[in-house]
Amino acid sequence: MTRPIEQAATGTIFGVALNYHSQLDHKLAEFREAPYKAPPTKPVLFIKTPNTRNRHEGSVVFPASCERLQPGPSIGVVIGKKASRVKKDGVLSYVAGLTIVNEFSLPEDSFYRPAVKAKCRDGFCPMGPELVELADIADPDQLVLKLYVNGELRQEGSTADWVRSIQELLVDITEFMTLNEGDVLITGTPGGRVDVKPGDQVTVEVSGLGSLTNTIVAE
Known part of the structure; x- marks a missing residue:
C-alpha cells in the first residue's frame, strides 16, 4: 500500500552520515588521524531543516555563491x-x-560535524513521491539505489x-531521543557522490520504491 509522502512525512528530518561501508571504509585512514583518532562508534546525525523540503519533479537551486553541488541518493524511514x-x-x-530521498549537499570537509551551510539550503531534501x-x-x-544524471547511471549502492x-x-537513536510520528530518518548515501550542474536532470531509483526526479536550476 502506498500514499503520497506529503501526508506521511510531516515531522523533523534527521540524516545519518557514514552509514554505508563504501563511504566509511574510504575514510578510515583519515579518521584514525587527528582530530578524530578513531572512526565513529555511534550514528553520526544531522538535521535537514524544514526549508530543505522538496518534492518529486521540483527544482533544486544551485547556489550562485558555490562551485559544487552533490546529490545524495538515500532511503527515508518514516516513523x-x-x-x-x-x-x-x-x-x-x-x-x-x-x-526515496535525495539528500543534496555542498561538498563537506567534516563528516563528524556536518555543516548547516552545506546541508540546509532551500530545497535540498526532495522526498517521495510516495510512502511504501x-x-x-x-x-x-x-x-x-541508483542515481542517474541526464539518464546516465552515475552512482549505485545497496542497503546490504x-x-x-x-x-x-532506531535502537541507537531512540536511546537518547524520542522520534515522533511523521519524522523521517535518512539512512545515508552510498560512496561515490558525484557533482551536478544547472540544467541537469537527476533521478534516484530504488528497487521497490520507484523513482524521484528533480531538475537543477541556477540561482
Whole structure:
C-alpha cells in the first residue's frame, strides 16, 4: 500500500552520515588521524531543516555563491508512532514505511560535524513521491539505489552495504531521543557522490520504491 509522502512525512528530518561501508571504509585512514583518532562508534546525525523540503519533479537551486553541488541518493524511514528507548525486537512496528530521498549537499570537509551551510539550503531534501509500507517491501536490507544524471547511471549502492540496519539505527537513536510520528530518518548515501550542474536532470531509483526526479536550476 502506498500514499503520497506529503501526508506521511510531516515531522523533523534527521540524516545519518557514514552509514554505508563504501563511504566509511574510504575514510578510515583519515579518521584514525587527528582530530578524530578513531572512526565513529555511534550514528553520526544531522538535521535537514524544514526549508530543505522538496518534492518529486521540483527544482533544486544551485547556489550562485558555490562551485559544487552533490546529490545524495538515500532511503527515508518514516516513523509511524512515537518511539522512545525501543528494543530491537519489534522495532519495525514503529515504522510507517519507506520513501526515496535525495539528500543534496555542498561538498563537506567534516563528516563528524556536518555543516548547516552545506546541508540546509532551500530545497535540498526532495522526498517521495510516495510512502511504501514495509509489508510491500520484500527485504529492506537488499534494496538497490541508483542515481542517474541526464539518464546516465552515475552512482549505485545497496542497503546490504549499510553499517547499521533500520532496526539498529532506531535502537541507537531512540536511546537518547524520542522520534515522533511523521519524522523521517535518512539512512545515508552510498560512496561515490558525484557533482551536478544547472540544467541537469537527476533521478534516484530504488528497487521497490520507484523513482524521484528533480531538475537543477541556477540561482
